[in-house]
C-alpha cells in the first residue's frame with residue numbers, strides 16, 4: 264500500500280467522538296502512513312478516544328486482525344471488486360480490510376459490517392467511494408470465510424498457504440525450512456495459525472523482587488507458566504495496573520524470553536563474584552531477569568546497548584534490582600572491551616520472525632534481504648562475544664527468529680562448543696528435553712510451546 268496520505272478524511276469527520284471502528288481505522292492509518300507500531304499506537308488512540316473495556320478490546324481485535332490478515336483480505340477485495348486491491352484508494356482499502364475482518368472473522372452481522380464500511384468509506388473518501396465499498400461488501404458478505412478461502416486460496420501450494428494465513432511467501436519459505444531443520448517438517452500450517460492467534464500475556468516475577476506464587480495468588484485467573492520457573496500467565500486485564508509491574512519487580516515478558524535468560528544462569532553452578540554481560544540489552548527485559556538472578560547469586564552484570572534511547576529503557580527496566588549489581592553502558596558489542604566475562608547473553612538483533620503473534624504489522628515490514636544483512640551482524644557480534652568470554656565461560660546465543668541463516672548457520676562457524684541446551688531447559692521446566700530440539704540447540708515454537716519462536720544455543724569456551 265502507498266505510504267502517502269491522499270486525504271485526511273472529509274471536513275467535519277474528526278469532530279464526532281471516535282467509535283471503536285474509527286479507532287481501529289486510525290491505528291491502521293498510523294501503521295501505514297507513519298510506520299507506527301500498532302501495539303504502541305493503539306493504546307494512545309484508545310486513551311485519546313476515551314475507549315475502555317469491551318470497546319477497547321473490540322477496536323484492538325479489529326485493527327490487529329485486519330493488519331495481520333491484509334494479504335488474504337486483499338485477495339478477497341481483488342475478487343469481489345474485480346480489480347487489484349492496490350488499485351483501490353488507500354482509505355477505502357483500509358475500510359474494506361476492517362469490514363471484511365468484521366464479516367469473516369468477528370461474527371459481526373453482515374448488514375452491520377456493510378453499513379459501517381460504507382460509512383467509513385464515505386467519511387474518508389466521499390460518496391463515490393461509499394457506493395464502491397457498498398458494492399464490494401455486498402459481494403464479500405455473500406460468502407462465509409471458508410467459501411472465500413476456497414475461492415482465493417485453495418490448494419496446498421506455498422502461494423495458497425501464504426494467502427490463506429496471510430504471510431509473505433518468502434516468510435513461509437523460511438519458516439518451512441526452519442521447521443524441517445528442527446525435525447518438524449509438515450507443521451507449517453499449525454505454525455502459521457499460531458502466528459495469527461494473539462499471544463496470552465505473560466509476566467515474569469523477577470526472583471528476589473517478587474514471588475511468583477504471590478502474584479498467582481493475588482491476580483484473578485493467573486497461572487504459573489509451565490516452562491519458565493518465573494512466569495505467570497494472565498487471563499486478561501491491564502498489566503500496568505499491577506503494583507509489582509509498576510515497580511519493575513515484575514514485567515510483561517514472553518515465557519520464551521524468560522527461559523532464554525534463565526538458561527544462561529542454569530547452564531552451570533554460579534560462583535560468587537562472576538561477571539556477566541548482556542551484549543544487546545535494550546529494552547532490558549532479559550537484563551532485568553539476569554540482574555535479579557545476579558543479585559541472588561552474588562554476580563554482577565554489564566548491560567550493553569548500542570542506542571542511548573534503548574539504554575534508557577534498560578535503566579528503567581532494572582531499577583528494582585539492588586544497586587551495584589547492574590551497570591548499563593551505551594556502546595557497540597563488536598568493539599566492547601569490558602571483558603573478560605564468565606557468562607554472556609547475546610540476544611542478537613534479528614528479523615523477529617519468531618514473534619509475529621505480538622506485532623501484527625511486523626511480517627509486512629521485513630524483507631528477504633534483511634536476513635543476510637542481519638546474519639552478518641550476528642556473526643560479528645558472536646565473534647566479539649567469543650573474544651570476551653573467559654575460558655570455561657558460558658555464552659547464550661539467542662534470537663527471536665527461527666530462520667536457519669540467523670540461528671544454526673551463525674553458530675556453525677563458532678570456535679565454541681555446544682552445551683546440551685534442551686537438557687538445561689528440561690531442568691528448568693521438568694519437560695521432556697526432546698520437545699526443545701533434537702540436537703544440542705533449543706528451538707521453541709508458538710504452536711508447540713505457546714511461546715515466541717526463540718532459538719537458544721548455550722556454548723562454552725574450552726577451559
Ligand SMILES: C[S@@+](CC[C@H](N)C(=O)[O-])C[C@H]1O[C@@H](n2cnc3c(N)ncnc32)[C@H](O)[C@@H]1O
Nearest residue numbers: 543544545546547548549569595596610611612
Ligand atoms: C533483540 S534486541 C534485545 C532484546 C533484549 N535482550 C531484551 O530482552 O529486552 C537487540 C538489541 O540489540 C541492540 N543492538 C543492535 N546492534 C547492536 C550492537 N552492535 N551492539 C550492541 N547492541 C546492539 C538493538 O538496539 C536492540 O536493542
